[in-house]
Amino acid sequence: MDIDVHCTICGSSDARRCARCHSAAYCSLECQQTDWRTHRLLCAKFSEQAQGSFASRPSPTHYLAIFFPMDKNRPSLVWVNTKKDKYEVKPYFHPVLDQLLHIPGNEYIGRGLRQVQGNLLRGRPSQ
Incomplete structure (x- = not known):
């Protein structure tokens, strides 16, 4: 688990970052599934652009x-x-x-x- 990373859905401090974009974090599969419809809209953009103009x-x-x-x-x-x-x-x-x-x-x-x-x-x- 990442230190000082809170779950995007419930706020739990026991969360892991999204493996693809590293912008959202989830403490459980349930929280990840709850957020998926929203998160999927930007997950790819975060991961692609983290390498480009959004890296700094x-x-x-x-x-x-x-x-x-x-x-x-x-x-x-x-x-x-x-x-x-x-x-x-x-x-x-x-x-x-x-x-x-x-x-x-x-x-x-x-x-x-x-x-x-x-x-x-x-x-x-x-x-």
């Missing part, structure tokens, strides 16, 4: 994100830069999403960030 982070403030473009059928991986909010008590990095919030031929579609309060797969209902 552009800067310490960049984070790898899953982008679901409105004009495409499949999600993709993108590096998203972040800005630190100096007024937060805990460090929080706000994503810079402007380049992702345009649809070709249309204007800026805007942003609507919201915090996810729960996760039914992990047994944490919304509050």
